[in-house]
Amino acid sequence: MKLKALAIALCMASVPFTASAESVVQQAKQENVAQQQHNAQREAGFNQSTQKIRSERDALLAQRNALKQQTETLSQSFSKNEAELAKLEQQLQLDSGSLGELFGVVRQTAKDLKAEQGYAVTGVDVTQYVPVVNQIVDAKALPSMTQLNGLWQAMEAQIIASGELAKVKVPFINGEGEQSTEDALRLGALGLVAQQGYLKWDGARHISMAYQQQPENGPQLADLANIAAEGKETIALDPSRGVMLDQLDNAPTLEDRLTAGGVVGKIILLLLAIGAGIAIFRGVKLATIKQQIKKQLKNPDQAGNNPLGRVLAVYNKEQNRSVEALELRLLEAIVDEQQGLEKGLSMLKLFAALAPMLGLLGTVTGMIETFQVITQFGNGDPKVMAGGISMALVTTVLGLIAAMPLLLAHNVLSTQAENIRSILEKQGISLVAEQAEKNDEKKATNKPVVAGQAA
Structure with missing residues (x-):
């Protein structure tokens, strides 16, 4: 009796278990189909990416080969041009002869003249040939005939200016830092004389200043204007063009010595x-x-x-x-x-x-x-x-x-x-x-x- 009841219970329990297993199997089949579809899509995308990368690689290889061929062509052209340039340089040296040494002399002369124009008081008014001299100094090739003519004209102008008395107007800075324009007399290339006495010329900044110490019996603009009228024949000049006047500033006074x-x-x-x-x-x-x-x-x-x-x-x-x-x-x-x-x-x-x-x-x-x-x-x-x-x-x-x-x-x-x-x-x-x-x-x-x- 007991066995019969157990068998009946088992039969009743197996009915819902069978139904659940079938549903699980059915769900697994559906998921398998969906997975197969997804894998097919991924495989199709991968094949497409592979084709695109292969095409890009082929294009880059073709471009590399073209650049390599162009590089070889340019290298051959560069070597050919180098050989031609060496021949031309050799021919230039043969044709120029001693013009290189001449260019060195001309350039050194132009540098000296440029320094003179920047330092001497003639730089106040004799400035028309400054650009030509600067071109020769900065040039990297042989000077032209125009530049050579300008060089000797600049030298001639400096020589003429060093032997004349010229009335000029110079920018002047006083002891308080105020800038003005003063009338002055240029004594050749030796100095500038204004109403304050000798002026110190700064060619780099193109300004003038009064010396702190003036020499004894030093000239003034009014004195120089009356030289001929009063019969004066001599004035105090600084042949060193400012060096000796600068030393006057360094000369100690009696008060400095006592201090x-x-x-x-x-x-x-x-x-x-x-x-x-x-x-x-x-x-x-x-x-x-x-x-x-x-x-x-x-x-x-x-x-x-x-x-x-x-x-x-x-x-x-x-x-x-x-x-x-x-x-x-x-x-x-x-x-x-x-x-x-x-x-x-x-x-x-x-x-x-x-x-x-x-x-x-x-x-x-x-x-x-x-x-x-x-x-x-x-x-x-x-x-x-x-x-x-x-x-x-x-x-x-x-x-x-x-x-x-x-x-x-x-x-x-x-x-x-x-x-x-x-x-x-x-x-x-x-x-x-x-x-x-x-x-x-x-x-x-x-x-x-x-x-x-x-x-």
Whole structure:
């Protein structure tokens, strides 16, 4: 009974399973058909792409072969042209002969002339042949006859311009950077003269500027215009065409030299000024005293307010003393006067000795600074060392300049003081001698008479 029921259940379950399997098979067949159609489409597209690529490859191969054949043709033509060019160059060398050397000479001459046109002041107005000269300089082939004619005409124009005085108008830039047009006179190829004096010509920028330093008795435009009227025959010219005038700008002035001396130089100048003041004051004082003494010598009875008068006053006051006491009093008065006469002279002597020592100090300081600069920057550029060397030299010069007049003033004033002291000593000695004579006369008068001597 149980087996029968199991068999019935199996039969009932197999019915839906069979139906599901058939549907799966049917679906698989449909998908297979669709896949076959898709593969056929892809195969057709691949075949079509293959045909297109093959056609493009064939076209590129044909183009490569054509280019290769063209390259071979051009190579053969290039080789043929090279051979022909070599023959033509050889024939050109044979035909030209020494024209190559001539072209070198002509081109070098044109370069020199171009440099002259750009540098010389004739470039202000003599410019008509500048393009021709530039063409010859820039040319890569032999110059033509037109260019050669222009070259010698340009040279002739330069020669003529170098020997004439021409009134020109030049672009001028002043110290404030303002540009204007000035009337000037071109002195051949030597220089330009305007109302400011000599002008510095810049051919590269085609402008002119005034030199910072003008030479002494340098010409001006008005002076040159009146040369014939005033009969002037000579003017100051710069034959170097501006080189010497440029050097005037580099020439240091007195202020620059004093500045280069530094602090030591200023101290030396201060000592010189103080010493000069002392020397002038003492010189005037000694001259006045000498005049007063001369007047006192003419009138010795009235003692004035001067060294000799004060010595005479001491004599009048102390003449009742003994000769020895009077001599000491007069000597004391003379010594006092000598101190007044020599007042300030020791300071002059000190300044005269101190000035060279300060100059030596500045020299040593400047050389130390120079060696420091050499240590830092080397000795390749002298301008770097110029500051220390200038200080070293300027202080030495200032020390000697200060010492010599101070020493001379000290010597002169010492001599004057010594002369005055000699006059005082002579007058003092004469007063002592006079007093001694008076005392001797008194002793001779007051001496008692002896009997034997009277008989």
